[in-house]
Amino acid sequence: MGKRSALADDRRRGGGARDVPASPKVERGRADTQPGDLDRLIHERQRLGIVSALAVNETLSFNELKELMQTTDGNLSVHARKLEDAGYVSCRKSFEGRVPRTEYSLTATGRRALERYLDHMEAIIKATRNK
Numbered sequence: 001m002g003k004r005s006a007l008a009d010d011r012r013r014g015g016g017a018r019d020v021p022a023s024p025k026v027e028r029g030r031a032d033t034q035p036g037d038l039d040r041l042i043h044e045r046q047r048l049g050i051v052s053a054l055a056v057n058e059t060l061s062f063n064e065l066k067e068l069m070q071t072t073d074g075n076l077s078v079h080a081r082k083l084e085d086a087g088y089v090s091c092r093k094s095f096e097g098r099v100p101r102t103e104y105s106l107t108a109t110g111r112r113a114l115e116r117y118l119d120h121m122e123a124i125i126k127a128t129r130n131k
Helices: 003-012 045-055 062-069 073-085 108-129
Strands: 089-096 099-106
Touching: 045 062, 045 073, 045 089, 045 099, 045 108, 062 073, 062 099, 073 089, 099 108
Parallel strands: none
Antiparallel strands: 089 099
16 A cells, blocks of 8 residues: 555545544534635635635625735636636626626525634634633
8 A cells, every 4th residue: 555545545534644633523514624624616816815705795896806806817717617616706898889898796506605604714713722
């Protein structure tokens, strides 16, 4: 068995080289979680910012998101596409006269993923503060 396979098997069984605290209980009856179980797609700073901005705004244009995130066109495009591919964000393209307009909104799937992520983070914070 290769080194990579042994590590993967060890982690699946709950072991591993790192010292992980006991699983905190997540509110709303969700299962126990580990800090490493965070939704990696949302956990990335730019994507968390996009999802959070869309959670409090019905829609945002590409330029509005770019300004809020203080990022480049290419960076925003890449992160928005990943969220769109996951079904967390919907993208609608249209024209205002001859000018293209791209608007983003958070999907129901994206809202649920954000709620799970926030619940998970709250559980981690609570478990850490109680130590």
